[in-house]
Amino acid sequence: MSLNIKQKEKIIKASVFTKTIKILLVNLIVFLILFELGSRSFLSLRRDASFFDPSSVTLFYYPEMKSTLAQPPSAENWDILLLGASVLNPAWGKVEKELKELLSQFGKNIVIHNLAIPAHTTRDSLIKYRLLRDYKFDKVFVYHGINELRMNNYPLYHYRQDYSHIHWYRTVNLFSLHSELSYIATPFFLKHAWTKITCPDNDEQYEDKQHGDNLKTAEAFYDNLSKISELASQKDEDLILATYAFHLPDDYNIDAFESKSLSYNGHRLPVEAWGLPKHVQHGLLVHNDKISQIAAEKKLTCVKINKKIVGEATNFDDICHLTSEGSRLFAEILVPHLSPNHSLND
Numbered sequence: 001m002s003l004n005i006k007q008k009e010k011i012i013k014a015s016v017f018t019k020t021i022k023i024l025l026v027n028l029i030v031f032l033i034l035f036e037l038g039s040r041s042f043l044s045l046r047r048d049a050s051f052f053d054p055s056s057v058t059l060f061y062y063p064e065m066k067s068t069l070a071q072p073p074s075a076e077n078w079d080i081l082l083l084g085a086s087v088l089n090p091a092w093g094k095v096e097k098e099l100k101e102l103l104s105q106f107g108k109n110i111v112i113h114n115l116a117i118p119a120h121t122t123r124d125s126l127i128k129y130r131l132l133r134d135y136k137f138d139k140v141f142v143y144h145g146i147n148e149l150r151m152n153n154y155p156l157y158h159y160r161q162d163y164s165h166i167h168w169y170r171t172v173n174l175f176s177l178h179s180e181l182s183y184i185a186t187p188f189f190l191k192h193a194w195t196k197i198t199c200p201d202n203d204e205q206y207e208d209k210q211h212g213d214n215l216k217t218a219e220a221f222y223d224n225l226s227k228i229s230e231l232a233s234q235k236d237e238d239l240i241l242a243t244y245a246f247h248l249p250d251d252y253n254i255d256a257f258e259s260k261s262l263s264y265n266g267h268r269l270p271v272e273a274w275g276l277p278k279h280v281q282h283g284l285l286v287h288n289d290k291i292s293q294i295a296a297e298k299k300l301t302c303v304k305i306n307k308k309i310v311g312e313a314t315n316f317d318d319i320c321h322l323t324s325e326g327s328r329l330f331a332e333i334l335v336p337h338l339s340p341n342h343s344l345n346d
Contacts, residue, residue, distance in 0.1 A: 032186070039189035054185035058131055061172050065128060068113045072135050078108040078340050081115065081132070083125035083228070084143035086321065087330075088116035092268075093322045098331035099338070108340050113137070121147045122224035123163050127175055129228055133235065139338045140237050142228060143305075145244025145291075146320050148217040149274045149283040158206045161220045167201045209272070212279035215286055222290045229298045240337050241295050242303040243288040245330070246320050247311030248281050257318075266317035280319070301337055308333050 043049040049057035059066055073079035080099075086092040096114050103110045115128050122144045129140075151163055163169040171192065175181070178188040225241070232239035248271065249262050260267045271277045288306060295302030308329070309315050315326030322330055 036184060036186050039185040042189060043185055053182065054188070055182040057181070057188075058175055061175075062115075062117075062124075062128055062131070064115050064117055065131065068115070068132065068135070071111075073111070073113070073137050076109060077111045078103075078106075078139075079111050079113060079137045080139045080141065080338050081113045081129075081137040082141050082143075083129060084116035084141075085120045085147050086116070086118035088114060088143055089118055090114070092118060094324055094327035095322065095330050098328045099335065102331050102335045103339060106340050110340075116143070119147055121151070121163065122221055122228070123169060124172065126224045126228050127172055129231055130176055133231065136235060137237055138340070139240065140228075140232055141240045141242070141334065141338060142225065143242050143244070144221075144225075145284055145287045146246065146274055146280070148221050148287065149212065149280055151217050151220070152212045152215055152279065152283065153209050153275055154203075154206050155208075155211050156214060156216065159216050161223070163220065165203065165206070167199075167203055170195050170199055209276050209279070212275040212283070215279070215283050217283070218286050218290060221287050222294060225291065225294050226298075229294060229300060233298070238301075240301045240303060240334075241291050242334070243291050243306040244284055244320070245306045245309040245322075246281075246284050247316040248277060248319055249311075252277055263311070263313050264316055264318055265313045265323045266321070268317045268321050269319070271319050274319075303333060303337060305330065305333055 040049075040051050040054055043054050043057045044051040047057045047060040049055075049060065059069075068081075080103075082088050082096070088095050090096050096112060100110065100112060103112075115125070117124070122142075125142060125144065151159070151166065154165055158165050162173055164173055174188060174191055174195070178191070181188050229239055229241075247263070249264075252262060252271065254270055254272060256262050257264075257267055257270045271280050274280050275283070292302055294300070309322075309326060313323075315323055315329060317323055317326075
């Protein structure tokens with residue numbers, strides 16, 4: 001049976017349409033591949049990520065994780081994860097050194113994974129802990145309190161609960177939103193680029209310590225620690241919290257601090273690095289209440305370090321950083337909760 005002219009035209013049109021769709025699909029696939037290659041190239045060249053593992057871009061922002069990823073926790077070791085900020089960091093105190101020395105008495109191969117970095121907040125610790133969700137630690141210790149208070153020095157209309165009113169967090173928050181980064185770089189790159197284009201890095205023009213009288217971080221502080229505790233529960237890890245030790249002399253003022261006449265040893269950082277003294281003191285008290293609240297609600301160990309380290313020059317270099325003696329005392333208080341002899345079942 002022969003086809004008439006109209007039928008032939010329909011077949012030809014259908015064939016042309018099919019070819020056009022195929023060409024478009026091929027072009028789309030090629031475009032997506034090229035865009036993925038471009039995204040990986042950008043992260044590799046500008047963010048030190050591996051071209052073959054775009055998720056390694058996280059180490060550009062959190063390089064302190066490199067040693068843990070290179071030598072992850074193992075059944076042969078007693079692995080302790082420290083999450084916090086400068087008080088636990090070796091450049092600002094001797095807490096880690098003292099912990100290692102005191103824990104060595106227990107005989108096991110103790111490995112301390114110290115991810116505490118100056119200026120970091122509970123938001124950073126939450127992000128890092130999520131990035132390590134596939135690794136099992138024997139103990140997880142979280143120590144935060146003061147750095148969040150800098151987030152309050154912005155007007156309410158500019159403040160964001162995920163701290164994205166600060167440039168740093170607009171970037172690192174993306175790691176929690178793009179778990180596919182291990183396989184494909186394009187979604188993260190597009191979001192990162194869009195954020196750069198639409199959100200100018202002009203946060204400092206909004207910063208004013210007077211805004212610190214409105215404590216906005218209590219909810220975010222509580223939420224971040226709660227999410228850390230929930231993840232620890234999912235991983236069946238022993239999470240230890242601690243209230244934040246601080247010392248603010250009654251006669252504190254910036255002139256006395258700069259003349260080194262206060263009851264501090266080193267006089268390292270003035271309180272004004274975080275905000276006005278009265279705002280910082282109030283914020284620390286509220287944050288400590290939140291720590292105790294979470295520990296009670298989640299049935300977690302909460303070490304009352306703020307009650308055990310006395311505010312004096314023997315222990316404090318400034319409002320929160322510890323002397324050698326203070327670091328030793330901090331470690332002595334904490335070791336019973338981190339040792340292999342203390343477990344979830346104790």
